[in-house]
Amino acid sequence: MKTSIVVDVAFWLLAVFAVYTGWRVFRTDSMVRASFFLLLSFIAVGVIMLLLSAVYLGVAMFFMMGVEMMVMALFMVMFMMNPAGLNPMMMVHQHRLSIGAGVASFVMLAAMALLAEFPRHPLPNDVQPVAALGNELMGESMLIFESAAVVLLATMIGVVVLSSQRGRFGSAEQGSMPPGLEPGGDPAGMPDEDEQAGGHHHCH
């Protein structure tokens, strides 16, 4: 198989970029920046997959990681006490353990890359990667994929239905009562009955 020099140069540039941005994930001081450095790393890997003729998987990497990293950044900022993600914070913890795990996994993966016997199957000229992938996923495992998809979609819609109730104190037809200061307590901030002059009601 003939590959052009342009493809080789693109591969090496993208590989270096993927490793560099992957390293920046741990050196930056903000969760938002870390998420998007990881996204850049995945995008570089996605382009490498395009170079390897995996046209669907490469492009799928872009949209999957785009949404995933965005949601990850959003939730990390939401759950940690760092409101905007712009305040500097340490992005690594358990230093010794993580250094050990990093070195061990690097040695393992490098050994696999160097020692394993990789098969040599040049791509046939008439290969149709998208159709082949579709048959692989949707032939044998159709039922599993389809049921997982329906369950996920139903979950998403359910969450939105449960959480999209409008109004600060509930929907309008239930009456807008402020919640109590303790669970089940009297509505907070309500004036006493005898203080009200002229039968003026604040809450309906």
Next chain:
Amino acid sequence: MALSVMLEQLVWPLAMVFAVLGGGVYLWAVLDGLAARSFGLPQAQSVWLTPLSRGTWLLIQQANSTEAPDLWAWRLAPALYLALAAVGLALVPWSQGWVATDLATSLVLWGSLEALATVVIFLQGWSANSHFALVGAYRYVALGLSYILISMFVLIGVALPAESLALTRIVASQQDVWNLVRQPLGLPLFLMVGLALTFRGPFNLADPRDLAGGTSVEVSGPPRLVWELARSAMLVAFSGIAATVFLGGWLGPWLPGPLWVMLKMLAILALLAWLGRWFAVMTPSRCLSLMWLILLPLAFVDLVWAGVVALL
């Protein structure tokens, strides 16, 4: 030999993409001005000159800064949004054999651009270190998911009759009847995605007046110019994709293919300009309800419709 191949496969298609992007952005600004005038809004000067004078003014204006922004992300976000728009327009086939990026999965790549646009718009608002901008950014992220979902279902619908994810094959599948007729729900839903993606008209919730300009509240001068260019460019790229998947792309009598594509893009831009001025801005919670309770089920109906028609 090599030079002529390079010219034909790389240089001319790219030149075409940039020319249409530039011309399209200008024409969009003019169409928007005409739409405003048709609703009786006063225009300070000729609608043909306004975009140029505004652009020049932004170019010479000072670029603002805030206290401790993420300067890299802040300066890069408008440029990245513009780059996403350019990649999107590069996917549009001008004729049977004239496509800048002819990929077997070009439809999915357009979907990825919509997802990556969410990241870029968020970065624009987040990196300014300013709270109205941040609210705009979070708003876009919270609502963006619903736009992307509707877009995905509508686009799967147009891939079904073509039995392919390549935009060239999708155009070819409309030889007899356009998807506009075959899937009548598709284009109206997709047009709303287009307005939402570039936050215009009723869906301008990322850069709206209630947030004093939202994600771009702190941005002035050349970065502001790039941001506004990028928003318009994304709409131009969107109109190219909409013309390709619903209006039969290059198909049409008498005129050459590329001209047909451009005319159809112009028609979509004019319709969007008018729709954007016709509808008022929604509140975010109503927009969320509209997206999830009405438009998303309609997108399902569109998909089932497309499937049944494809089976018959």
